[in-house]
Amino acid sequence: MAFQEYLVSLYANPAVAFLVNLFQHNLFYFTLGLLAVIALVFAKSNTKRVALIAAILLVALVLPVVKNVYAEPRPCDGLPTCEPDYGFPSGHASLAFVLVGATLGTVAFYFFLPVAVFIALSRVISGVHTLSQIAGGMVFGFLIFLICEKIVEYFMKEKETPSFGGKRRK
Amino acid sequence: MNEDARQIVHFLVGMAAIGLTLFFGKVDGLAFLSVLFILGLVLLNYKMRGGKSRFDILLKLFGRETENPPGFGAVTLFVGVLLLLAFIRPEQHALALVAIFAIGDSLATIIGRRGTHKLPWNSNKSIEGSITFLISGFLVAMLFVSPKFSLAYALLLAAAESIDWKLDDNLATPLIAVLFNLILLATGVL
Numbered sequence A: 001m002a003f004q005e006y007l008v009s010l011y012a013n014p015a016v017a018f019l020v021n022l023f024q025h026n027l028f029y030f031t032l033g034l035l036a037v038i039a040l041v042f043a044k045s046n047t048k049r050v051a052l053i054a055a056i057l058l059v060a061l062v063l064p065v066v067k068n069v070y071a072e073p074r075p076c077d078g079l080p081t082c083e084p085d086y087g088f089p090s091g092h093a094s095l096a097f098v099l100v101g102a103t104l105g106t107v108a109f110y111f112f113l114p115v116a117v118f119i120a121l122s123r124v125i126s127g128v129h130t131l132s133q134i135a136g137g138m139v140f141g142f143l144i145f146l147i148c149e150k151i152v153e154y155f156m157k158e159k160e161t162p163s164f165g166g167k168r169r170k
Numbered sequence B: 001m002n003e004d005a006r007q008i009v010h011f012l013v014g015m016a017a018i019g020l021t022l023f024f025g026k027v028d029g030l031a032f033l034s035v036l037f038i039l040g041l042v043l044l045n046y047k048m049r050g051g052k053s054r055f056d057i058l059l060k061l062f063g064r065e066t067e068n069p070p071g072f073g074a075v076t077l078f079v080g081v082l083l084l085l086a087f088i089r090p091e092q093h094a095l096a097l098v099a100i101f102a103i104g105d106s107l108a109t110i111i112g113r114r115g116t117h118k119l120p121w122n123s124n125k126s127i128e129g130s131i132t133f134l135i136s137g138f139l140v141a142m143l144f145v146s147p148k149f150s151l152a153y154a155l156l157l158a159a160a161e162s163i164d165w166k167l168d169d170n171l172a173t174p175l176i177a178v179l180f181n182l183i184l185l186a187t188g189v190l
Helices: A002-012 A014-021 A025-042 A046-070 A091-103 A109-125 A131-156 B003-024 B026-048 B056-062 B072-087 B091-112 B127-141 B147-162 B169-186
Strands: B122-126
Touching: A002 A014, A002 A109, A002 A131, A014 A109, A025 A046, A025 A091, A025 A109, A046 A091, A046 A131, A046 B169, A091 A109, A091 A131, A109 A131, A109 B026, A131 B026, A131 B072, A131 B169, B003 B026, B003 B072, B003 B091, B026 B072, B072 B091, B072 B169, B091 B127, B091 B147, B091 B169, B122 B127, B122 B147, B127 B147, B147 B169
Parallel strands: none
Antiparallel strands: none
16 A cells, blocks of 8 residues: 555646646547557567557547446546546556557567557556555456457457467467 | 476465565555566566566476467566456455465466366366366365355356366456445345
8 A cells, every 4th residue: 555655646746737637538539549559560470460459449439347347436536626537447447558468479569568558557656546446456457458358359350460369270 | 497396386476466465565566567568568578579588587487388479478567466456355355266266276277287087178188187277276265255255256256266267367367256246235145
């Protein structure tokens, strides 16, 4: 918990607050769109590209349901600036780690991983999520991408890039 | 890397997650696993891009040599344990499921590989392994939850583990556990 309190205290720094605000509210969806386009360009195969789009849509569709099932309040609950929905798992962290999954195995991964970690931590710094809520979001987004990739690969039968968890050909 | 050694590492990761959660709280357990998950992703990406380094031994410790991409098991193991710890409610049930996943699965693989009676629905798994999973899973889960839930979780995970899901075992088994837990939560059993 001490680490979480330390992260929240960083928001008092104007430079940190500026960077954090790039990934909050409506500006996040613009940033996400931009990042998704870059991820589409760098993705290794068409399977990954289709899986990326499917995973973003699936996260957007499933996340509100999951949040309502867990009904875990945000740490800022009750404040007028706090977002009205529940906090677990973090949607920002989920979407950021979908992009990480899509760029795994490419040079763009070295850009996307730090950005995704920063997006996730920015939600703790701005006081709208707890560390456990962003950990849940990270694993949720990454897992959704892997599942989408498996499904897309099954339908597209693309063999140019072996899927995650497949057997190596001798 | 020997499969038995890999299972011991699997067991140790689960035990570390349980130990940290019990002694320092769930947030620290999740933070530890998140750091391992991110490090695993960095190593996996490096390996997928054809890199060779002294860290290859780490990937071999967690993943099977036949995996593609090599070291993928390193990431899925952390994803699986993270998934259980983050999504299962209440916390004692999460710890019980991590214990089953870490101890039951490791013992089942070590003993099951030496088993001679194959499961009718999956020739890669043995009856000996599934029984080991069930008994060891039931016993370790009793440390955290009531016998009723221990038996239900051990049965569910043993059954899930025995099926070939066409998805990595480290992902499919925790995913089934989370879905089952969601049903229990939604129906008011928990």
